[in-house]
Amino acid sequence: MSATVSSRVAAPAPPELAGTTPLLEVRDVSKSFGSVIALKDISMSVHAGEVMCLLGDNGAGKSTLIKILSGVHPASEGEYLVEGKPVRFGSPRDALDHGIATVYQDLAMIPLMSIARNFFLGSEPTRGVGPFRRFDLETADRTTRDEMAKMGILLRDTDQPVGTLSGGERQCVAIARAVYFGAKVLILDEPTAALGVKEAGVVLRYIAQARARGLGVIFITHNVHHAYPIGDRFTLLNRGRSYGTFAKDDVTREEVVTMMAGGEELEELGHELEEFARADGLAAGRLGEVGRELEAEARG
Amino acid sequence: MSAVGGAAVPAVDERVTRVNPLRRAFTRPEMGAVAGAVAVWVFFAIVAGGNGFLTLRGTASYLEVAAELGILAVPVALLMIGGEFDLSIGSVIGAGSMTTALLAAQFGWNIWPALFVSLAVALALGAFNGTLVLRTGLPSFIVTLGTLFMVRGATIAITRITTGRTQVGNLDEVAGYDVARTLFASSIPVGPAALPISVVWWLALVGLGSWLLLRTRFGNWIFGVGGNTASARNVGVPVGTVKVILFMLTAAAAWLVATIQAVNFGGADVLRGSDREFFAIIAAVIGGNLLTGGYGSVVGAAFGALIVGMIQQGVVYAGIDADWVQFFLGAMLLIAVLVNRAIRSRAMGGRG
Missing domain, CATH: 1.20.5 (Single alpha-helices involved in coiled-coils or other helix-helix interfaces)
Known part of the structure; x- marks a missing residue:
């Protein structure tokens, strides 16, 4: 089994995307915390209109890689390119400004805040000038309602706390928010982990929608059954190293399971x-x- | 807002029932305090109505108590919604009024530069609190408990070294006092009673604070920072800046109360403001502000302060021994926390 893995050549990009510049790419990225090596020589990329699945069991280094991609930690070594240009992010805000939005599993939304307030947190629309500049709640409400309707979720009331939504709906609000704010790359951290079968299906459908709109999606999960149907390519992490990247045509679901575990x-x-x-x-x-x-x- | 929304939604989801507007109003964070204020007022109207609680003078007396507390409760509520505490405000009141009194009455400054310097001292203390909380990652309860004692101790020590006493008087004889008196310690005649100007300051600050919280970007950031610091940071909210500003606002409010008291009494006492931090927290919590942050209301905190003021003066009007005031306040706090918890879980549709 391991022989199969090592003999495989990592697929750089699907044929139809070969030659185009990836939206986001990391080359030989490493990260260590003190003497602990969390990641070693990871390379991966995502193109527009592609779902790249980042798979790995617990402790594989997925979270560390997400934090590097989303600007929370800088990488210790390696290159980070956005649309072919090297970047260095000092904060999540920098990453957002480059069109890289991250939706975290638990941290996507603030339960006690209303949907509209959550949707625009950190990027509130304003009205008026100088000391009278204020949060334009009417625009926020209307936009939130419209954006959610585009994804097929009809909100009764954008004033209701996010805590009243189901887990799947919360993820969808977070994804809708990222798309609305012009994300080119969507990093989704275990968006289906805590969801039931049907709800996970809803989220997967939105991922497909985001891809259809031309976004590059990095879908982090340890659930192959969620990743395989939606993924175009798979990068497998194990103990901080990469097993390589595989195009969907080159690998079966069972092989992916085996490599992961x-x-x-x-x-x-x-x-x-x-x-x-x-x-x-x-x-x-x-x-x-x-x-x-x-x-x-x-x-x- | 729900009416506007109802029109925009093309279809009705059959799984959600319509919410009764009255029931909806009761899920607002300040509703517990509004209902509580009415209940407390009715109680004292019955018990102490014959003794002058209902007169204009009686009303002005509890409004004055509520105002000085309410001025503090506005930023304390904002800070609490932002997920932090400030216990140091009690001693910042002492330090602020003493700085003004020392500079003006002892060293002969005009009162205005003295007030300016004491405001700067207060803001610096607030910024120090905020920065220390952020840098150390310690709970603000502990950090500001530390500064509460440090500031009080330093105020007493410096005052005694400078003057040999712990009280400084004669502030009413310094240059510029008259204008300061008009601004901070005058009263507006209302019929036979006199409404202290601190009530005007209080109401203005409640309006300003509520507007800041509900209608500005900064207000949305306060909710975000208190609701979940990591989430807020991830979407680009400048978490550190928000918290430091909130700590500076509580210190600024402490300075305002210090100024009102110093000008009113014509002097300062190093022990001025003792226990005020707890009263302000009680007012904020009665007002529906969640101790763990992310939820609350400035208007609620104002009603909380009103309740405290009514209890404090109402007990006296009712002829009950004033020793019982603290007992009633403590009981009110516990009741308020329980009621507010029920309101909040209703707001969350049973999921909170």
Whole structure:
């Protein structure tokens, strides 16, 4: 299994996008915190109209990479290019000004604030001049309502606290906000992690919509079943390193699962469980089943 | 706002029921305090109505108490919505009035440059509080508890070294006092009663503070910073600047109260303003401001201050021993927190 992984050549870009400049690209980016190496030599890119899935198990370095991309941390080493030009971000505001918007799983919205206030937080429309410059709440309300309607969500009341929305709706408001503020690249941090099947579907549909509008989407997840249907390319992270980038045509869902989880370990666990089952005889029949399933999944 | 919205939405979602406007009004953060103020007023109207609580003079007496507290409660509420506390304001009142009195009465300055310097001292203390909270990452409760004691201690020590006493008088004899008196300590005759000008300051600041919170970008940032600092930072809100400004506003309000008192009494006492920080926090919390930030109202804090003022004076009018005032205030605080919690969970549709 590992032989397959290492023998693969990372796909630089899908054929139809080859030759165009990526919206966002990092080359050999590393990050260390003191003596801990969180990321080592990561390269990845995203083009306009593409969904790049960043996959990895817990501790793979996904969060660190997002923080570098969104301007929270600078990289220790490596290059960061936006539309071919090298950049260095000092804050999330810098990244936003370059059209790179990040939607965080838990931090997307502030529950106690109204939807319209959340939507425009940090970029409030104003009216009047000098000391009379004020937050134009009417415009904020109207725009929020219109933008959400474009995504198929009808709001009863933009004055209601975000906390009254479901998790999926919150993610959608955050995505709508990023799109409205002219994001060219959308970085989505585990947008489907805490959602039910149907809600996750709603969010995936909006990701597809954003792609159709020509945005580059970086979709971070550990859930292959959410990533595979929507992703165009997949970059796999494991323990702070990259396994490479694969175009969808070159890799099956099962192969992705195997690479993410560290295939051999899963297979070994399957064997072990089967051993237990054999030793315990019939009583552990169900355990054996679990073992076989795990093995099957690992094999792909 | 809901009426405008209702017209713009093309279809009605059958899963949401229409919200009764009255019930909607009751989900606003200040509603608990408004209802509480009415209840407290009715209570004392019955208990102390015959003793002058309902007269213009009685009303002016609790408005004066409410005003000095309410001036503090405006920025304290803003700071609380922004997710922080300022316990140091009590001693900033002492330091502010003493700085003015020392410079003017002791060293013979005109009162205006003295007031200007004491305002600068107060703002510097506020900026110091804010910066220290941001730099250390410590809870503002602890940081400002520290500065509360440091500022009080320094005020007492410096005053005693300079004058040999802990009180400085004769402020009413310095140059420029008359204009200052008109501005900070005059009263407006209303019938047989005199309404102190501090009430005008209070109402003006409530209007200004509420406008700042609800109608400006800065106000939206206050909600954001208090609701979730990391989220606010991620969308580009200058979190540090917002917090430092809020700390400077509480210090500025403490200076205003210090000035009103110093001009009114014609002098300063190093212990002036003791416990005011707790009263201001009580007023803000009764007013529906959430201790953990992100939710609240300046108007609510004003009603909170009004409740405190009515209790403090009402107890006296009712002929109850004034020793019971603190007991009633504490009980009111606990009741308010419970009621406000219920209101908030209703505002969140049961999810909060």
